[in-house]
Amino acid sequence: MTLAQHLPALQVVVPLLAAPLTVLLRRRTLAFAVVLAASWIAFAISVRLWMQVESSGTISYAIGNWPPPWGIEYRVDRLSAFMLVLVSGLAAVVLPYSRASIEQEIPAHQQYLFYTVFALCLTGLLGITITGDAFNIFVFLEISSLSTYVLIALGRDRRALLAAYQYLIMGTIGATFFVIGVGLLYLMTGSLNLADIAQRLSAVEGTRPVLAALAFLTVGISLKLALFPLHQWLPNAYAYAPSAVTAFLAGSATKVAVYVLLRFYFSVFGAPQVFDKVPMQEMLLLLALAGMFAASAVAIFQTDLKRLFAYSSVAQIGYIILGLSFGTVTGLTATIVHLANHAITKGAVFMLLGCVAASLGGVGLARIQGMGKRMPLTSLGLVVCGLSLIGVPGTAGFISKWMLIQAALEQGQWWLVFLIVLSSLLAVAYVWRFVEAAYLREPSNDPNTAAEARWSMLLPAALLVAATVYFGFDTSLTLGSATHAAGELMSAPQ
Amino acid sequence: MTGTGLLTTLGGHFAYFITVFLMMAGLFIVIARGNLIKKLVGLSIFQTSVYLLYIAPGKLVGGTAPILSDAFSVYSNPLPHVLILTAIVVGVATLALGLALVVRIREAYGSIEEDDILQSDAAPESPSQEQ
Numbered sequence: 001m002t003l004a005q006h007l008p009a010l011q012v013v014v015p016l017l018a019a020p021l022t023v024l025l026r027r028r029t030l031a032f033a034v035v036l037a038a039s040w041i042a043f044a045i046s047v048r049l050w051m052q053v054e055s056s057g058t059i060s061y062a063i064g065n066w067p068p069p070w071g072i073e074y075r076v077d078r079l080s081a082f083m084l085v086l087v088s089g090l091a092a093v094v095l096p097y098s099r100a101s102i103e104q105e106i107p108a109h110q111q112y113l114f115y116t117v118f119a120l121c122l123t124g125l126l127g128i129t130i131t132g133d134a135f136n137i138f139v140f141l142e143i144s145s146l147s148t149y150v151l152i153a154l155g156r157d158r159r160a161l162l163a164a165y166q167y168l169i170m171g172t173i174g175a176t177f178f179v180i181g182v183g184l185l186y187l188m189t190g191s192l193n194l195a196d197i198a199q200r201l202s203a204v205e206g207t208r209p210v211l212a213a214l215a216f217l218t219v220g221i222s223l224k225l226a227l228f229p230l231h232q233w234l235p236n237a238y239a240y241a242p243s244a245v246t247a248f249l250a251g252s253a254t255k256v257a258v259y260v261l262l263r264f265y266f267s268v269f270g271a272p273q274v275f276d277k278v279p280m281q282e283m284l285l286l287l288a289l290a291g292m293f294a295a296s297a298v299a300i301f302q303t304d305l306k307r308l309f310a311y312s313s314v315a316q317i318g319y320i321i322l323g324l325s326f327g328t329v330t331g332l333t334a335t336i337v338h339l340a341n342h343a344i345t346k347g348a349v350f351m352l353l354g355c356v357a358a359s360l361g362g363v364g365l366a367r368i369q370g371m372g373k374r375m376p377l378t379s380l381g382l383v384v385c386g387l388s389l390i391g392v393p394g395t396a397g398f399i400s401k402w403m404l405i406q407a408a409l410e411q412g413q414w415w416l417v418f419l420i421v422l423s424s425l426l427a428v429a430y431v432w433r434f435v436e437a438a439y440l441r442e443p444s445n446d447p448n449t450a451a452e453a454r455w456s457m458l459l460p461a462a463l464l465v466a467a468t469v470y471f472g473f474d475t476s477l478t479l480g481s482a483t484h485a486a487g488e489l490m491s492a493p494q
Numbered sequence: 495m496t497g498t499g500l501l502t503t504l505g506g507h508f509a510y511f512i513t514v515f516l517m518m519a520g521l522f523i524v525i526a527r528g529n530l531i532k533k534l535v536g537l538s539i540f541q542t543s544v545y546l547l548y549i550a551p552g553k554l555v556g557g558t559a560p561i562l563s564d565a566f567s568v569y570s571n572p573l574p575h576v577l578i579l580t581a582i583v584v585g586v587a588t589l590a591l592g593l594a595l596v597v598r599i600r601e602a603y604g605s606i607e608e609d610d611i612l613q614s615d616a617a618p619e620s621p622s623q624e625q
Contacts, residue, residue, distance in 0.1 A: 161598050
């Protein structure tokens, strides 16, 4: 079957071709249909690739039939297959939701452009994940970033423009740092293929340009993944972007950046070089802890729910990086499983907040008072997601925290366990802010008694909430693949 | 290090010195300036410095364009040029999008100075002005 051989290329090409098609069609319903079809096809392809990788190992695809070290290679291993499924799956769920959601947030004549940019963003994110070429990562990174800036600027509030501008500045600095790092690696190894660089690096291991490349890549990618204290762009961007955009970005953009970091640390530089030559372990640990506590503490004092959960995202990135900083298989497993669990949970949170905004006209704590009575389903969903953010047993968040604690204990760092639990208490505090406003306050005497949002918005959100609970019980899909992926990363030839 | 040794180091690495100078100058403008257009100018300088970082090492002394011929045996590396062509396209797109955003910001706020903009948002608890 020839088509099956070309699945890695089609994974990126399908959403890429959908983008110009929507501009030609110009009708928002048609544009919606095209991008929806593209994202579902992309999801089907990613699932197929995942199954293929699980059964027969890493897939290498030479673009244009140029053999790998010279041509661009698309490479699907367990980790990238896992990420492809996550990103395209999230897009497939958010798109049906976005139709009703953006109707209220974006002027009708611009709506078809939303789908264009969404398709481009998806293309970029999938491209970053699937490519095995360092410079190609940069190109896809910029495709996804540029479209992300546009998506954020589509927000109704004028502050969305400023948020997009600030993200553009920070994001471009990050991407340029990244490309400097890649340039230094190219100077030292003469190759751009990640696997090839990894092989050639052993000859120049530990030299100053290589360490400088590591530093530039770390800072550049950290800007993209909003590692504390490089997270300044994130709260505004999430708060003022249209709801559907926030839901998609919160689950995918920062997570794909984490993937790039994992790829460079473990597949290119190799754990020994990253953690022994530089005190990267201590630095990442410190920043992760600072993020977990500082961002959670700031979240408690927010009055806008979107901002509150945006700061919570920064804190959760802290957990993800914490797992990475151990440099062990268990730690990496925790990182990868939390990538998925947090993406699903936060996607659900922001989709539900979009429902709230659609019915109540805003997500300020004052405005949602008494929401528990008016919108019982949405409120319930938000509480479940909140429990997952805290890490209560029976939700996906518990599994990630459990793995993190195991990784810490494995290293004999019991004080970290204490800190992880303590920072979860901060999460209890900010989730309680929502519960208090929604359930314990009387509804304000607003004449327009709002009800639940439309089913087309509630249903996709409910799907993700259900997934949050499901992955708290049946972990074979998430934890199982994360364990395999972490094992494969750590055993990468070096 | 002797005088001539220092001179050779400086001479051999002058492309890197220029690169780093441009890089720092660009980054400084981005951070220090409050004018949104000037920030974008700084960002462009910052990005442009990277083009130099890639291109300069691709040149070999005495090397020609990589067109196979019996008359030449030393060729410059063409790959950095190709990469940087892509990077230039990315840079242009970023600048264009940035400028477009500044136009929209000016329409919405009536200013392109960061301080004024932040102030006009902070002053009244603006009931989210719709555009």
